[in-house]
Amino acid sequence: MPNVMETIYAKAKAAQKRIVLPEADDVRTVTAAQKIVERGLAQVILISEESKIAAAVEKSGADISGCRVVDPLTSPMREEYAKKFYELRKHKGVTEEQAHQIVADPLHFGCMMVYSDEADGQVSGATHSTADTVRPALQILKTAPDCKLVSSFFVMIVPNCEYGENGVFIYSDSGLVINPNADELAEIAIQSAKTMKTLLGYEPRVAMLCFSTKGSASDPIADKVIEATRIAKERKPDLLLDGELQGDAALVSWIGEKKAPGSPVAGRANVLIFPDLNAGNICYKLTERLAKAEAYGPVLQGLRKPVNDLSRGCDAEDIVNVAAITAVQAIED
Numbered sequence: 001m002p003n004v005m006e007t008i009y010a011k012a013k014a015a016q017k018r019i020v021l022p023e024a025d026d027v028r029t030v031t032a033a034q035k036i037v038e039r040g041l042a043q044v045i046l047i048s049e050e051s052k053i054a055a056a057v058e059k060s061g062a063d064i065s066g067c068r069v070v071d072p073l074t075s076p077m078r079e080e081y082a083k084k085f086y087e088l089r090k091h092k093g094v095t096e097e098q099a100h101q102i103v104a105d106p107l108h109f110g111c112m113m114v115y116s117d118e119a120d121g122q123v124s125g126a127t128h129s130t131a132d133t134v135r136p137a138l139q140i141l142k143t144a145p146d147c148k149l150v151s152s153f154f155v156m157i158v159p160n161c162e163y164g165e166n167g168v169f170i171y172s173d174s175g176l177v178i179n180p181n182a183d184e185l186a187e188i189a190i191q192s193a194k195t196m197k198t199l200l201g202y203e204p205r206v207a208m209l210c211f212s213t214k215g216s217a218s219d220p221i222a223d224k225v226i227e228a229t230r231i232a233k234e235r236k237p238d239l240l241l242d243g244e245l246q247g248d249a250a251l252v253s254w255i256g257e258k259k260a261p262g263s264p265v266a267g268r269a270n271v272l273i274f275p276d277l278n279a280g281n282i283c284y285k286l287t288e289r290l291a292k293a294e295a296y297g298p299v300l301q302g303l304r305k306p307v308n309d310l311s312r313g314c315d316a317e318d319i320v321n322v323a324a325i326t327a328v329q330a331i332e333d
Helices: 004-015 026-039 049-059 077-090 096-102 104-113 132-140 182-200 220-235 247-251 251-259 277-290 315-331
Strands: 017-021 043-047 068-070 121-124 151-155 168-172 206-209 242-245 271-275 292-300 307-309
Touching: 004 182, 004 292, 004 315, 017 026, 017 315, 026 043, 026 049, 026 096, 026 315, 043 292, 043 307, 077 096, 077 104, 077 132, 104 121, 104 132, 121 132, 121 182, 121 315, 132 307, 151 277, 168 182, 168 277, 182 206, 182 220, 182 271, 182 292, 182 315, 206 220, 206 247, 220 242, 242 247, 247 251, 292 307, 292 315, 307 315
Parallel strands: 017 043, 017 121, 043 068, 121 307, 168 271, 206 242, 206 271
Antiparallel strands: 151 168, 151 292
């Protein structure tokens, strides 16, 4: 089985990106910061009030001497960031006074650092909700020029598996977009293919999953997947992508040949695109538990610069891994 994280670690080490950890008042965060620096995965910027960082360091015993520490309440950058945030959000009714208060929040301050090219990416969510993590990213960084929406993916690594890329898959969207329309589903597929190539280095083979294969059933859900497949092929004609495909037709060669003869993807897909979050979330959790798979995510894709979410149940090692993934995402194409 390929060691995916070793590949990602190697890319992160070579890139030496600046990653913001804005929950530096948490023991797990400062512990992870030490590990990231020791392993040479990234340059770390810790954001929180200095007294709170000191308390977390004392409790954890972490050594953060190799990290940059920023207190948004006292930072000279606060005024500049407040002006920039006001210009970005005044059309939404944000006042200058409100902007000054908002950028004092570590998650907003960190995104302003990324926006201002003082950092390359941000990782949070250990003590904040997904909404708290995503909101400032959308407000400040917005979507990448070639993307229509922000979605998420999981890197799934299934042991002793002959399917996909020797057990390695991208599952999307399994964590964010609840019920994408056909155009959005096509966008998720295109983004996920790019993720497979840039993050993991494998040639993407994208299956648009459904309960139907090539018209075997008629339903609005199947119609959506068929239309999304058409849109994605139109936008990226050179991409190996096909649908609609049932799960077995996407993965098992002899079934793919029988149900979708001539398909460039059937029987060998490594990027699985689900018709909605209901299907995607259920499948990733079942794969993780029943197949004893490693699941890394949800990782966000489609932002102008990378910001990623953590589970509030994460440990320090989870933060290290997501920081490494974020560093690789920050590498310019």
